Amino acid sequence: MPDPFVVVGGDAAGLSAASKAKREAPERDVVVFEKGRWISYAHCGTPYFVEGVVETLDDLLSLSPDEVEERGVDLRREHEVTGVNTDARTVGVDGPDGQFEQPYSDLLVATGAHAVTSPIEGHELDAALPMHGLDNAAATRALLMDPDADHLAAVGGEEYVDRERVERCGALEPPETVAIVGGGYVGVEMAEAFSAHDLDVHLFQRPSHVLESFGDPIAERVEETLRDHGVTLHLDTEVARLVDDTGASTGDGRVAGLECAGGTTLECELALVGIGVRPNTHLLEDTPVALGESGAVAVDDFGATNVDGVYAAGDCAEMTHAVTGESTWVPLGLTANRAGRAVGTTVARTDHDAGDNGDGSGHGGVSPADREPVGSIAGTAVTKAFDMEVGRSGITDLDEARSYGFDPVKETITTRSRSGYYPGAAETTVTLVADRDSERLLGGAIAGTDRAAVRIDTVATALEAETTVGDLERTDLAYAPPFSPVWDPILTAAKVLRGSL
Amino acid sequence: MPDPFVVVGGDAAGLSAASKAKREAPERDVVVFEKGRWISYAHCGTPYFVEGVVETLDDLLSLSPDEVEERGVDLRREHEVTGVNTDARTVGVDGPDGQFEQPYSDLLVATGAHAVTSPIEGHELDAALPMHGLDNAAATRALLMDPDADHLAAVGGEEYVDRERVERCGALEPPETVAIVGGGYVGVEMAEAFSAHDLDVHLFQRPSHVLESFGDPIAERVEETLRDHGVTLHLDTEVARLVDDTGASTGDGRVAGLECAGGTTLECELALVGIGVRPNTHLLEDTPVALGESGAVAVDDFGATNVDGVYAAGDCAEMTHAVTGESTWVPLGLTANRAGRAVGTTVARTDHDAGDNGDGSGHGGVSPADREPVGSIAGTAVTKAFDMEVGRSGITDLDEARSYGFDPVKETITTRSRSGYYPGAAETTVTLVADRDSERLLGGAIAGTDRAAVRIDTVATALEAETTVGDLERTDLAYAPPFSPVWDPILTAAKVLRGSL
The missing domain is CATH 3.50.50.60 (FAD/NAD(P)-binding domain)
Structure with a gap:
């Protein structure tokens, strides 16, 4: 028996790959390491959870750990993969029971992306939250509730949620004015979400329009709609720092306002920062696995990296652009699902006992015709504002x-x-x-x-x-x-x- | 100056061609003969006019005769083209001031299609109407109104409508039960339309499902929706005749019921028959212009027939199917607009003084690269039931x-x-x-x-x-x-x- 197919990351790409591989090759062992508690969560649904259109975090979970296990996948939550040895074909894992080395036959890096907060100062104040992930969404929603409410019951996700954080945010006085820093699509969606709570909503965008990748005429229609619904737009406006009620950007205080590079200031009791995401590639730093120009993992048409047996998919990986034919990095949900599923298929068809197939592909055990393409992307994106x-x-x-x-x-x-x-x-x-x-x-x-x-x-x-x-x-x-x-x-x-x- | 570009038919294909030709080649004379009074009408809107969602017939007119004239097109309504002499390049025209011969340099046959009523007997009874054209829509809507209402004012289209017919139908007692014969998309749309008037609606369909070209699973969802809204479906049921209150299918009586081949009968006071349409090709019967297997006019990729200078477009013409590459006949609105516009472009680029361009295309005066393709069709169709x-x-x-x-x-x-x-x-x-x-x-x-x-x-x-x-x-x-x-x-x-x- 070959070593297991090891997947790092238990979200869209990772679990799509694991599920597909197990379904196609039930005899193969498939192990998924997820460093956090959450798995298979719908990132794209978080604004609607904050809005209240989606009731609880549980609604945003596509698959429970039990369902993943029922598929025959060995899922290990709260297991962080800390290193990869591509020569020995092992990963180092840090779990609740200590550290260990896990051999792999094929490895999928599906580590996702993280929110950028720099260079904005003060993003560690209370009630200053990044726009990323379910724990931040839970904290945001708790903050909007009455301090006496049962925050944990309301946000749901009981088995997974950062309870301490929900309770700490829930205990704060709800905001009346909220600042959204960043006018990408999550920023726009959050403007709608906060408006539903009758807050005074301010959206700050450094470029001259929201939704830059949609072009000015489209952005202008969104901006008109946002203004019609009472959202105050601060375009061409760069936020420099979030401050507490003493004007400090450090310390244990709660956010009380923000200051812009041009001098604009705003008093606000909640600041949500969504100024970008970056691929999680830290794990590969000391490995021969190559990154692309974008900083995400470089892969071929089948999601394979330059190292035999190592794949990458989802928000941490590049994809080929349908129009340019060049590698690009556009982290989106369908891409992650599709690429993960394709890698799972290819891995399931890989016969490690057959050794190198000699086709020069650098990936032993699977003939080119048996590999499943991850496809290309066109950067297709949709959203709505009201x-x-x-x-x-x-x-x-x-x-x-x-x-x-x-x-x-x-x-x-x-x-x-x-x-x-x-x-x-x-x-x-x-x-x-x-x-x-x-x-x-x-x-x-x-x-x-x-x-x-x-x-x-x-x-x-x-x-x-x-x-x-x-x-x-x-x-x-x-x-x-x-x-x-x-x-x-x-x-x-x-x-x-x-x-x- | 060459002879005019002559267009037979003043609806989608004909007026698209005329407008485009005049815009591209303002020096060319463009004459459109339309045998009726209506021009440029939105067939597809008639069910919604009967329903009342569209208020009057005027709303369904895309262009008024004045607007067509403003484009520099010589529009002659109530002028019927009765013959084509392809050797002499003339058409015979029968107009209000008598008959005449009209020379043409290029000719577009855009004569549309007509509703089939055969083999159903009794379709000439009062309150038995074909599902085709604005005059029938006006008659249907007048029939639904109180006999004392101002039918002409209500239906609109004052300059064009068959006033005598509207008044005759309007004078009849409104129906309580209506039979729709034919479950194509217009039949389905009319079921929704009549339901809006709180009528007892019965839809008869000879095949086992409505919307045959959509396939059974899609049809079944439509049928479920129709039934949920109180429409009685008679599937696998062939209507043989419409009868008056004496049981006769001929004469001057009003429809009082229908009889099916299998013995089913229904009492109804209005019957709408929509069992198919056929291309209007009568005009070309004694000409060398070839028809295709479908019975519609055969054309090449540019809308040209087999005869030099003669084009056909819209509901009377075939098109190439995108999937099969074969000629097919699917009369739909976008096809007519697109093909008409393409023919207008090609005609505008034709230089008749240059004579035959010697490229063997059979169409003198326009080089292949200058011809505008009419495109292919995929038979794309959409509709709704409620x-x-x-x-x-x-x-x-x-x-x-x-x-x-x-x-x-x-x-x-x-x-x-x-x-x-x-x-x-x-x-x-x-x-x-x-x-x-x-x-x-x-x-x-x-x-x-x-x-x-x-x-x-x-x-x-x-x-x-x-x-x-x-x-x-x-x-x-x-x-x-x-x-x-x-x-x-x-x-x-x-x-x-x-x-x-």
């Missing part, structure tokens, strides 16, 4: 497109989501970008209140297929008065963009 | 797929439309069909209450790009809890289907 839905896919920034050698042309149109005579038609804004010479579609974005977000899937599908704008314009999309005008907004945008090429 | 949205695209019927040489495999799944923890997640049913050998996606269909219809655009886009099921499974579709589970329902279906190949 009733304003937005989506984006591909390369929409002109400078970014030029950096990959394209000669990009961009058009933005606003048109109706339905036949004009059918009630509920909503102004829908579509941006499309194409390369002038090849006429290839490079990216797109959309905003609108009527089924806008899912329409980005048309763009995502066209990008993966390397469609030209002309082909997109002639695509036989759905038309019926309740759902679309004769020319779907994306077709109209394609028509206009083609006219500009 | 809150149940459905869509389909491509080839979903196994026998049909086999007839084109495919070895089809079909899977149907039902999954949630959103993350399970997010409110509003709705059971969504997806059917996908692929070819076993090539793994190419052949078609798909979807049903669900939460943004289901527009998701078919993903399938339509994938079909046009000749995507494999594996590629579809790895497409980077949008994910966010309010809009989709991590694996979009279409991705889940692709995953399951790929497992069956």
Whole structure:
């Protein structure tokens, strides 16, 4: 029997890989080490938990530890993998019963990402929270509740949650004014979440628009919606420090305000910081496993690193971009699930008794035809602010497109989501970008209140297929008065963009 | 100056072509002959007009005659083209001021389609109406109103509507029970429309399911929804005749019931017959212009018929199917608009003074590179019954797929439309069909209450790009809890289907 398939990290990528490998090759041992208590949690649901649309943390758990065990996976929570020896094919593990070496036949690094708080000072004050992970979400929600409430019962996640932290945050007086630092999609979602609690919500964004990767016209529609719902936007505004009621950024105090580089100040009793995430690659520092330019783990089309038997997937790994063909790092949920599942399939098909297959792939025991591709990504993302839905896919920034050698042309149109005579038609804004010479579609974005977000899937599908704008314009999309005008907004945008090429 | 570009038919294809040609080549004369009074009407909106969601017929007119004239198009309503002489390049026209011959340089036949009523007897009784065109919609809506109401004011379309018919139908007692004969998408939409008027609605369908082209699992969800809303379905039931209160199918009486081949009878005071449409090709009978196997006009990739200078587009013409590459006839609104616009572009680029361009295309004066393709179709269609949205695209019927040489495999799944923890997640049913050998996606269909219809655009886009099921499974579709589970329902279906190949 070969050594186990060892997975580091018990979230989307790790558990997808473990489950798939065990299902395809039930005779293989599969061990998952997760350093924390939580497994298989829906990060993307945390704003809706804070909002209250999702009742408890338990609702955000896709799989319980028991369910993972029932799949035959040996799941070890609160086991931190502290080192990898790629020559010996072992990992060092630090668990509740001490340290040990675990041999592996194949290793999947699925360590995820962590929130960045630097260079903002004062992020360790009480009621200053990073926008990342379930414990922070629990702490945020506890903070919004009455100090006398039963915070633990309300937030749920009883077996997993950092109880001490929930109780400490819950004991604080609820805020009246909240500052969100960072206007990415989680920041925007949190603005909606806090508004639902009737708070005075302020969103600070260093660039001139929220949702930078969606482009200005889309961002402006979101900003209008946020303002309509009472959210105060501080754009082009860099937060320098969070301070307590003495003006200090250090110590044990509670956040009482913030100070911006330009001099703006705000009194607030809760600050949520979401200014970026970085891949967790610390584990690989002293190994020969190569990182890519992005700082995430470099992998091939099958999720394999440069070291035989070592894979990486999910928020810690790069992926190939569907438009550029280059490696990129865009940590998102579907990517993690898909790549993890693909690695699990490939590992299940690997016959370690067969030795190196001699194909020069550097990965012994599995023939190229048996490896499952992790696929490419287009950076497709959707979110909403109240009733304003937005989506984006591909390369929409002109400078970014030029950096990959394209000669990009961009058009933005606003048109109706339905036949004009059918009630509920909503102004829908579509941006499309194409390369002038090849006429290839490079990216797109959309905003609108009527089924806008899912329409980005048309763009995502066209990008993966390397469609030209002309082909997109002639695509036989759905038309019926309740759902679309004769020319779907994306077709109209394609028509206009083609006219500009 | 060359002779005018002559267009026969003033609806979607004809006016798209005329407008586009005039915009691209303002110096060219463009004449549109329309035999009726209506132009540029939204057929697809008629059920919603009968329902009352759309207030008047005027709302369904995209362009007024004045607006067409402002574009520089010479529009002649109530002018019927009665013959085509392709040698002399003239058409015979019968107008209010008599008959005349109109020379053309290029001719577009955009004569549309007509409703079939045969073999059902009694369809000429009062209150027995075909499901086609605005005058029938006006008559239907007038029939639902109180006899004392101002029917003409209510239905609108004052300049165009068949006033005598509206008044005659309006004078009849409103029905209590209505029979819809035919369960295609218009039949289903009309069931919703009549239900809004609190009528006892019966829908008769000869096949065993409504919406045959969507496949059984999708149809069953629609049928369940219709029944939940009180519509009585008579499936596997062939209507033989409509009868008046004496049991006669001829004469001047009003419909009082219907009789089915199997013996079923129903008393009803309104019968709407929608058992199919056929292309209007009568005009071309004595010309060398070839029809295709479907009975519609055969055209090439640019909408050109086999005769130099003669084009056809819209509901009277065939199109190339994106999946089979064969000619097919699927009369739908986007197809007509797109093909008409393409023909208008090609005609505008045709230089008749240059004579035959000698490229063997049979179409003088325009080089192949300057011709605008009409594109292919995938038979994409969407509709809804109350809150149940459905869509389909491509080839979903196994026998049909086999007839084109495919070895089809079909899977149907039902999954949630959103993350399970997010409110509003709705059971969504997806059917996908692929070819076993090539793994190419052949078609798909979807049903669900939460943004289901527009998701078919993903399938339509994938079909046009000749995507494999594996590629579809790895497409980077949008994910966010309010809009989709991590694996979009279409991705889940692709995953399951790929497992069956």
